Amino acid sequence: xxxxxxxxxxxxxxxxxxxxxxxxxxxxxxxxxxxxxxxxxxxxxxxxxxxxxxxxxxxxxxxxxxxxxxxxxxxxxxxxxxxxxxxxxxxxxxxxxxxxxxxxxxxxxxxxxxxxxxxxxxxxxxxxxxxxxxxxxxxxxxxxxxxxxxxxxxxxxxxxxxxxxxxxxxxxxxxxxxxxxxxxxxxxxxxxxxxxxxxxxxxxxxxxxxxxxxxxxxxxxxxxxxxxxxxxxxxxxxxxxxxxxxxxxxxxxxxxxxxxxxxxxxxxxxxxxxxxxxxxxxxxxxxxxxxxxxxxxxxxxxxxxxxx
Amino acid sequence: xxxxxxxxxxxxxxxxxxxxxxxxxxxxxxxxxxxxxxxxxxxxxxxxxxxxxxxxxxxxxxxxxxxxxxxxxxxxxxxxxxxxxxxxxxxxxxxxxxxxxxxxxxxxxxxxxxxxxxxxxxxxxxxxxxxxxxxxxxxxxxxxxxxxxxxxxxxxxxxxxxxxxxxxxxxxxxxxxxxxxxxxxxxxxxxxxxxxxxxxxxxxxxxxxxxxxxxxxxxxxxxxxxxxxxxxxxxxxxxxxxxxxxxxxxxxxxxxxxxxxxxxxxxxxxxxxxxxx
Numbered sequence: 388x389x390x391x392x393x394x395x396x397x398x399x400x401x402x403x404x405x406x407x408x409x410x411x412x413x414x415x416x417x418x419x420x421x422x423x424x425x426x427x428x429x430x431x432x433x434x435x436x437x438x439x440x441x442x443x444x445x446x447x448x449x450x451x452x453x454x455x456x457x458x459x460x461x462x463x464x465x466x467x468x469x470x471x472x473x474x475x476x477x478x479x480x481x482x483x484x485x486x487x488x489x490x491x492x493x494x495x496x497x498x499x500x501x502x503x504x505x506x507x508x509x510x511x512x513x514x515x516x517x518x519x520x521x522x523x524x525x526x527x528x529x530x531x532x533x534x535x536x537x538x539x540x541x542x543x544x545x546x547x548x549x550x551x552x553x554x555x556x557x558x559x560x561x562x563x564x565x566x567x568x569x570x571x572x573x574x575x576x577x578x579x580x581x582x583x584x585x586x587x588x589x590x591x592x593x594x595x596x597x598x599x600x601x602x603x604x605x606x607x608x609x610x611x612x613x614x615x616x617x618x619x620x621x622x623x624x625x626x627x628x629x630x631x632x633x634x635x636x637x638x639x640x641x642x643x644x645x646x647x648x649x650x651x652x653x654x655x656x657x658x659x660x661x662x663x664x665x666x667x668x669x670x671x672x673x674x675x676x677x678x679x680x681x682x683x684x685x686x687x688x689x690x691x692x693x694x695x
Numbered sequence: 696x697x698x699x700x701x702x703x704x705x706x707x708x709x710x711x712x713x714x715x716x717x718x719x720x721x722x723x724x725x726x727x728x729x730x731x732x733x734x735x736x737x738x739x740x741x742x743x744x745x746x747x748x749x750x751x752x753x754x755x756x757x758x759x760x761x762x763x764x765x766x767x768x769x770x771x772x773x774x775x776x777x778x779x780x781x782x783x784x785x786x787x788x789x790x791x792x793x794x795x796x797x798x799x800x801x802x803x804x805x806x807x808x809x810x811x812x813x814x815x816x817x818x819x820x821x822x823x824x825x826x827x828x829x830x831x832x833x834x835x836x837x838x839x840x841x842x843x844x845x846x847x848x849x850x851x852x853x854x855x856x857x858x859x860x861x862x863x864x865x866x867x868x869x870x871x872x873x874x875x876x877x878x879x880x881x882x883x884x885x886x887x888x889x890x891x892x893x894x895x896x897x898x899x900x901x902x903x904x905x906x907x908x909x910x911x912x913x914x915x916x917x918x919x920x921x922x923x924x925x926x927x928x929x930x931x932x933x934x935x936x937x938x939x940x941x942x943x944x945x946x947x948x949x950x951x952x953x954x955x956x957x958x959x960x961x962x963x964x965x966x967x968x969x970x971x972x
Binding site for chain 2: 391394395397398399401402404405406408409411412413414415416417419420423477480481484485487489495497498499500501502503504505506507508509510512513514515516517521526528529532533536569574577578581626629630632633636637650651654655658659664667668670671672674675678682683686687690691
């Protein structure tokens with residue numbers, strides 16, 4: 388018993404630099420952000436005076452009534468939804484194609500994965516260029532210009548400058564979603580390919596001998612077996628989409644009428660451009676809650692389930 | 696006969712789809728490379744999709760001149776941050792996998808949570824903290840930030856790696872009276888190379904590509920890493936597109952080279968990001 392306690396203390400001592408750093412930089416700073424979100428620090432002067440005037444939930448109720456923040460929440464919802472559906476679907480399709488072991492498969496695989504190694508700053512810059520609409524119809528830019536060259540001018544539209552929406556879905560987001568899917572569908576593909584290696588050949592072979600079609604094998608055997616992996620991929624992608632700051636910042640910014648705005652951009656501008664520290668903090672807390680709802684059950688599940 | 700035929704048809708469909716997706720994935724890179732090699736007079740919107748009339752490295756040399764100090768900043772940032780966070784991760788992972796104690800699982804979960812938070816939720820206190828300790832706006836400040844927020848992922852990868860090593864080795868060493876650091880130095884550190892490679896590549900790529908911390912923590916252009924410098928360059932209306940695109944290539948090149956030569960390890964890091972129990 389004594390020996391055990393001693394060992395425990397030594398382990399803890401070895402961990403302590405990291406534990407202290409995480410305690411301050413993660414939990415301490417989160418607590419501070421929560422505190423600021425209940426203060427009236429919405430000007431540089433208030434920050435300098437450093438007085439803690441608690442204003443209750445008023446920063447949150449202001450946000451709730453703020454049209455920009457409402458737009459942000461809708462944008463987050465639709466962006467996350469379509470980004471996940473798109474990257475999961477394309478990722479699975481690519482994995483199944485490569486699983487057929489076509490010659491040169493490894494080359495294709497590398498091409499689909501390389502966007503993951505590049506900064507959102509780089510890809511945001513390039514995609515902004517590609518989707519820049521130009522002045523329609525006379526002076527199209529980017530992809531609109533390509534449409535004109537190949538005789539598909541009818542497909543031209545404003546891309547991320549378009550201000551139309553459908554059921555609160557800002558159509559301008561489509562361009563951003565395409566860019567994000569481009570960057571991340573390789574992730575699902577890699578997860579699936581790793582999982583597919585673990586499925587025994589005999590299982591598929593047996594089903595084939597029993598007369599199952601390819602589609603049946605996919606839906607009845609492969610997909611259920613890959614479900615946990617797919618779920619992990621969904622969690623990671625959802626969390627990426629909430630962090631898509633760099634992509635949106637460099638590709639479109641908040642756009643006309645905030646059509647491509649997300650809470651991360653609003654938080655950044657409120658805090659570091661408009662000196663509305665408390666407003667920024669309350670946005671940050673809402674973001675943290677959204678991620679927490681998703682991540683905490685997941686973490687608890689994967690870390691503590693195995694032990695029992 | 697017909698079986699052979701459907702087999703061939705299948706192959707054709709598979710390749711057609713693979714090539715279709717390839718063109719989607721290559722398109723932005725195609726534009727990037729094409730534009731960056733164009734001479735200035737070729738860079739107008741109406742000729743975006745045309746081949747250059749002649750090849751020019753003018754865009755590159757001018758972009759390089761603008762970005763060279765920031766490129767250097769990025770190396771100053773990424774190398775120490777990567778090495779320190781990998782070392783910390785290795786020690787943490789070793790303890791959490793091999794010297795489990797009461798509550799170590801909860802501590803692991805508390806550490807891991809740090810990699811999932813939206814960094815906006817710590818950003819403003821972080822800036823105030825860095826100002827207070829006089830590291831705000833500097834590369835050392837940014838190194839500190841990346842070391843700390845890199846701890847969860849590096850700990851996770853090493854912990855999963857050491858988890859596969861049977862604990863009997865550690866137990867035997869305990870009986871012999873070897874202390875925790877001696878076991879690490881003589882048994883675990885020497886077998887850690889594969890995990891170090893994965894972690895170093897992963898951290899290098901992520902810290903190089905990172906933008907949010909970089910843009911909030913470094914305000915002076917002279918201290919900014921290359922991602923922020925590129926963002927400023929590309930956001931400016933007066934700078935020619937061939938320079939912007941060349942700048943984007945210069946920014947992407949280091950991580951792209953790592954991916955090309957060490958892609959296998961990069962993918963391992965990618966897969967490690969999904970937590971395993």
